[in-house]
Amino acid sequence: MGKKNKQFVEKITAMEDDFAQWYTDVVKQAELVDYGQVRGTMIIKPYGYAIWENIRDELDRKFKETGHSNVAFPLFIPESLLQKEKDHVEGFAPEVAWVTHGGDEELAERIAVRPTSEVLFCDYYSKNIHSYRDLPKLYNQWGNVVRWEKTTRPFLRSSEFHWQEGHTAHATDEDASEETNKMLGVYADLVEQYLAIPVYKGRKTDKEKFAGAKYTLTIESLMHDGKALQSGTSHHFGSGFAEAFDITYLDENGKSQFVHQTSWGLSTRIMGALIMVHGDNRGLVIPPRIAPTQAMIVPIAQHKEGVLDKAYELRDKLKEIIRVDIDASDKMPGWKFNEYEMKGIPVRVEMGPKDIEKEQVVLVRRDTGDKEFVALSDLEDRLPALLEEIQQGLFDKALAHRNEKTTIAKDMEEFKQTLDQKTGFIKAMWCGDQECEEKIKEETAATSRCIPFEQEKVSDTCVCCGKEAKELVYWAKAY
Numbered sequence: 373m374g375k376k377n378k379q380f381v382e383k384i385t386a387m388e389d390d391f392a393q394w395y396t397d398v399v400k401q402a403e404l405v406d407y408g409q410v411r412g413t414m415i416i417k418p419y420g421y422a423i424w425e426n427i428r429d430e431l432d433r434k435f436k437e438t439g440h441s442n443v444a445f446p447l448f449i450p451e452s453l454l455q456k457e458k459d460h461v462e463g464f465a466p467e468v469a470w471v472t473h474g475g476d477e478e479l480a481e482r483i484a485v486r487p488t489s490e491v492l493f494c495d496y497y498s499k500n501i502h503s504y505r506d507l508p509k510l511y512n513q514w515g516n517v518v519r520w521e522k523t524t525r526p527f528l529r530s531s532e533f534h535w536q537e538g539h540t541a542h543a544t545d546e547d548a549s550e551e552t553n554k555m556l557g558v559y560a561d562l563v564e565q566y567l568a569i570p571v572y573k574g575r576k577t578d579k580e581k582f583a584g585a586k587y588t589l590t591i592e593s594l595m596h597d598g599k600a601l602q603s604g605t606s607h608h609f610g611s612g613f614a615e616a617f618d619i620t621y622l623d624e625n626g627k628s629q630f631v632h633q634t635s636w637g638l639s640t641r642i643m644g645a646l647i648m649v650h651g652d653n654r655g656l657v658i659p660p661r662i663a664p665t666q667a668m669i670v671p672i673a674q675h676k677e678g679v680l681d682k683a684y685e686l687r688d689k690l691k692e693i694i695r696v697d698i699d700a701s702d703k704m705p706g707w708k709f710n711e712y713e714m715k716g717i718p719v720r721v722e723m724g725p726k727d728i729e730k731e732q733v734v735l736v737r738r739d740t741g742d743k744e745f746v747a748l749s750d751l752e753d754r755l756p757a758l759l760e761e762i763q764q765g766l767f768d769k770a771l772a773h774r775n776e777k778t779t780i781a782k783d784m785e786e787f788k789q790t791l792d793q794k795t796g797f798i799k800a801m802w803c804g805d806q807e808c809e810e811k812i813k814e815e816t817a818a819t820s821r822c823i824p825f826e827q828e829k830v831s832d833t834c835v836c837c838g839k840e841a842k843e844l845v846y847w848a849k850a851y
């Protein structure tokens with residue numbers, strides 16, 4: 373490795389030395405984001421946005437496939453409207469940004485910049501749902517929201533973030549339950565199949581559920597440093613919001629009924645998961661299915677006659693089957709290698725005069741660094757297959773890591789010891805008492821991540837108080 377290249381690599385902190393700094397370095401060096409002028413805001417740069425767009429497009433396709441329509445609601449919420457559902461406003465009040473003036477004139481009523489849009493949809497539904505024939509309402513919106521966070525980090529916790537929020541209204545509680553489950557399944561599928569991140573699916577405890585919800589379902593994933601990240605949530609509201617906003621419909625017998633609602637969201641936070649699950653000390657590693665560029669062609673000795681022509685010819689051929697790009701700039705190949713490793717492009721395709729002579733290329737995997745020589749005549753078969761192998765390889769590796777870092781604890785001593793030595797998820801029984809949940813958080817900094825759908829009985833008693841246990845909970849320190 374040349375001196376110049378070495379210097380380039382040294383720009384990122386090793387993740388073993390300082391994981392938080394490694395994250396910040398990667399986000400910057402891979403050109404995903406820049407900081408905005410208002411604290412906690414971010415500028416998502418072209419490469420970061422291209423990754424988000426691929427996530428968004430895939431999710432949007434799934435929403436439409438499951439019968440949802442996209443809408444766009446206002447950015448602003450009158451204060452009186454936000455106040456209507458008590459638990460909801462209490463949950464969000466500390467993070468709301470308020471508009472108090474229009475030009476120089478003080479407003480008669482403060483206006484909230486939406487932290488989430490439940491109340492806007494509820495207000496709309498109360499005016500637009502009349503009969504059972506109007507149900508279900510299956511709406512989604514892509515947008516941005518503002519939450520005035522105290523400590524912020526790009527993607528993970530930003531004062532403004534991009535996301536989608538689904539808001540649905542149904543005739544019955546069962547219909548709403550089905551929707552809540554279905555959308556959690558959509559998220560789990562996206563995150564596992566496209567982002568190659570394994571998730572635990574489950575229900576949040578009452579303490580951790582969404583403000584105003586009857587219950588919240590969640591998918592939880594594990595980052596490289598052993599901390600968990602909530603990766604998508606789906607909420608069942610029952611008829612709580614409907615009662616506060618008077619959203620009723622006439623059923624088939626002409627009787628007035630409250631609707632049953634859900635909401636569900638996945639945000640740019642998932643970009644943080646992508647970075648922290650797959651990344652390494654050379655930068656990002658992007659799973660092929662969502663990589664904006666799946667393969668980068670780097671011509672070797674491109675000044676030699678015929679090399680660039682052949683490389684462009686190859687690009688045009690591959691463009692038909694995968695997302696491919698070429699770097700024919702006059703930068704050194706070593707610089708290019710580092711640059712595209714930093715950006716996490718799944719495969720590098722090297723082609724020089726010797727390869728052209730032998731009618732072959734060199735494929736280099738970003739995830740393992742493995743090299744293989746492939747005949748040009750086989751490339752259109754081999755490259756897509758290799759991308760699938762990488763996709764699966766990333767998932768398998770993340771799954772092995774998560775499983776290795778998922779441990780059982782039967783008492784508090786074991787709980788603390790495991791958390792200190794191993795980090796990761798801790799499976800422990802819980803009595804259902806919020807006091808125990810709070811005590812665990814206080815003493816260990818771990819929070820309840822979910823009550824998994826796949827229940828096991830790892831002991832008979834609560835890990836905290838020793839009383840009879842009700843259910844298994846996954847605990848972890850989390851982002």
Ligand SMILES: [Zn+2]
Nearest residue numbers: 803808834837
């Ligand atoms: Zn207990």
